[in-house]
Amino acid sequence: MTLYLMTFFLFLVGLYGATTKRDIIKIILAIGIMGYSVNLFLILIAYRSGAIYPILTKSLGKELMVDPLPQALVLTAIVIELGITALLASLAIRIFEKYKTFDITQVRRLKG
Amino acid sequence: MNEEKGMTIIVKTITRFTVWLIFLYGLYIIIHGHLTPGGGFAGGVIISLSFVHLTLAYGKDFFLKRHKISTLHNIEAGGALAFVIIGILGIAWTGSFLANFISTGKLFTLKSAGVIPLLNIAIGAKAGTALYLVFYYLVTHRSFIQKSESEGEIK
Amino acid sequence: MPVEIWLHFILGFMIIGAIAALEIKDVLSAIIAVGIVGLGLSVAFLFLQAPDLALVQFVFEILCMIILIRAFTHRKEHKIDLKSNVVLVAIAVVILSVVFVLGIFAFKELPSFGKPIARIAERYLTKGPQETGSANIVTSIILDYRAYDTLGEITVLFTSILGAFTILRVIGRKQRR
Numbered sequence: 001m002t003l004y005l006m007t008f009f010l011f012l013v014g015l016y017g018a019t020t021k022r023d024i025i026k027i028i029l030a031i032g033i034m035g036y037s038v039n040l041f042l043i044l045i046a047y048r049s050g051a052i053y054p055i056l057t058k059s060l061g062k063e064l065m066v067d068p069l070p071q072a073l074v075l076t077a078i079v080i081e082l083g084i085t086a087l088l089a090s091l092a093i094r095i096f097e098k099y100k101t102f103d104i105t106q107v108r109r110l111k112g
Numbered sequence: 113m114n115e116e117k118g119m120t121i122i123v124k125t126i127t128r129f130t131v132w133l134i135f136l137y138g139l140y141i142i143i144h145g146h147l148t149p150g151g152g153f154a155g156g157v158i159i160s161l162s163f164v165h166l167t168l169a170y171g172k173d174f175f176l177k178r179h180k181i182s183t184l185h186n187i188e189a190g191g192a193l194a195f196v197i198i199g200i201l202g203i204a205w206t207g208s209f210l211a212n213f214i215s216t217g218k219l220f221t222l223k224s225a226g227v228i229p230l231l232n233i234a235i236g237a238k239a240g241t242a243l244y245l246v247f248y249y250l251v252t253h254r255s256f257i258q259k260s261e262s263e264g265e266i267k
Numbered sequence: 268m269p270v271e272i273w274l275h276f277i278l279g280f281m282i283i284g285a286i287a288a289l290e291i292k293d294v295l296s297a298i299i300a301v302g303i304v305g306l307g308l309s310v311a312f313l314f315l316q317a318p319d320l321a322l323v324q325f326v327f328e329i330l331c332m333i334i335l336i337r338a339f340t341h342r343k344e345h346k347i348d349l350k351s352n353v354v355l356v357a358i359a360v361v362i363l364s365v366v367f368v369l370g371i372f373a374f375k376e377l378p379s380f381g382k383p384i385a386r387i388a389e390r391y392l393t394k395g396p397q398e399t400g401s402a403n404i405v406t407s408i409i410l411d412y413r414a415y416d417t418l419g420e421i422t423v424l425f426t427s428i429l430g431a432f433t434i435l436r437v438i439g440r441k442q443r444r
Contacts, residue, residue, distance in 0.1 A: 001374065002275065003275065003380055004380070005367075005370070007278065008374065009282060013286060016359055020356050029289070029301045032301055032304075043311075044274075044315065044380065046315075046383055046385075047270075048381060051316060054404040055148070056220075056396055056403075056404070057402070065392050067385040068395075069408060072405050072413060075405065075409060079323075079420065081327075082327050085335070086427065087431050089334060089335060089338045089339070089431075090249075090250065091434060092338070092339075093435070094434050145403065146400075146401040146403050147403060149318040150323075151410075154319075154326055157327060157330055192421060192422075192425055199414070210411075210414040210415060212399060216400025218400075219396055226399070227411075228401050231410045231417075232406070235421065239421070243428075245428065245432070246334065247334055250334060
């Protein structure tokens with residue numbers, strides 16, 4: 001329960017950064033933090049106490065294993081997150097070249 | 113002039129010894145993806161990190177002097193194409209997309225799990241080259257900015 | 268020591284790293300603070316019995332940090348001492364604390380830590396090795412049972428990276444002329 005709440009607090013820290021910061025770099029980092037907290041929450045739900053990793057080895061017999069399905073989904077989510085970060089970084093560089101600033105309020109002012 | 117790019121001679125010498133170890137480790141992670149932790153994504157990124165290591169140590173022109181950048185684009189598109197082709201072969205053999213049409217073999221051996229190692233290799237080629245290309249374009253793009261800014265100052 | 272205590276410690280570490288990343292003025296320090304969050308997440312995955320994810324998260328975090336550092340830390344003219352709007356910060360803090368209090372009630376309804384509802388997982392765990400021949404059950408899910416998912420995922424990766432190429436390339440060609 002407290003673990004879930006701490007993960008939720010981490011998500012809210014990221015959301016706070018994404019909504020209030022004016023710097024594009026800080027917004028990209030905040031979006032990354034939100035992604036990390038969601039990944040961690042899915043794996044926390046999948047954990048079964050006393051279980052081992054879902055990989056068979058020759059020496060182990062039939063033991064209790066954790067839920068492998070959220071692990072498989074989070075594995076793809078991590079990869080997509082890196083693609084999103086690369087896309088956002090290139091967009092930020094493009095904005096910097098056009099407006100010579102990372103401040104989003106300046107970008108909005110120069111639009112019209 | 114080109115020799116002075118990149119980092120110092122110490123870093124370059126150490127890089128010569130370590131880059132092949134990183135590359136081999138990535139290949140190991142890809143090929144043993146169905147037996148041990150890891151798989152296509154992790155191994156592909158480790159391979160791309162070995163190229164990143166090379167680029168950081170020797171400067172950004174080092175790679176382009178030996179290979180065309182379009183080769184990497186071809187490898188990336190070929191990985192994605194191989195994934196789809198294996199899926200379509202599954203339709204031809206067993207009737208469903210991405211079905212496991214090779215016999216699964218004996219558990220705990222390298223030649224097991226049918227089609228999974230082939231898909232791992234395809235994903236490794238695709239993810240690794242794609243992420244290295246992103247890094248490469250970000251690095252080379254910065255030089256354009258600096259060049260244009262210095263030209264602007266001269267004018 | 269049980270797993271929960273270690274996880275509390277790591278999560279506290281990650282929260283401190285996240286707050287530091289958002290409040291530090293230097294760009295390089297902020298990116299490294301996000302690296303703390305990502306590497307702490309990798310350790311947390313190890314404690315939660317997911318070695319696959321720990322490896323992938325570790326490697327991707329390193330690459331992500333390299334990409335962000337190369338992209339952002341060479342702009343010397345960039346000053347980061349931007350003050351946020353005070354009214355906006357106050358409104359955001361009030362709303363997010365209300366959301367947090369509501370979240371306490373929502374998370375009570377979930378199954379408690381350590382007792383998941385692993386209904387689909389039973390089939391994967393018992394029949395997966397025989398049906399696919401793969402000792403790593405996570406790999407057998409992402410490449411056999413749910414390979415169509417992975418196809419969509421590499422399509423997303425392809426598209427996002429194609430977008431990055433397009434955005435960066437247009438400028439390069441314009442300035443070459």
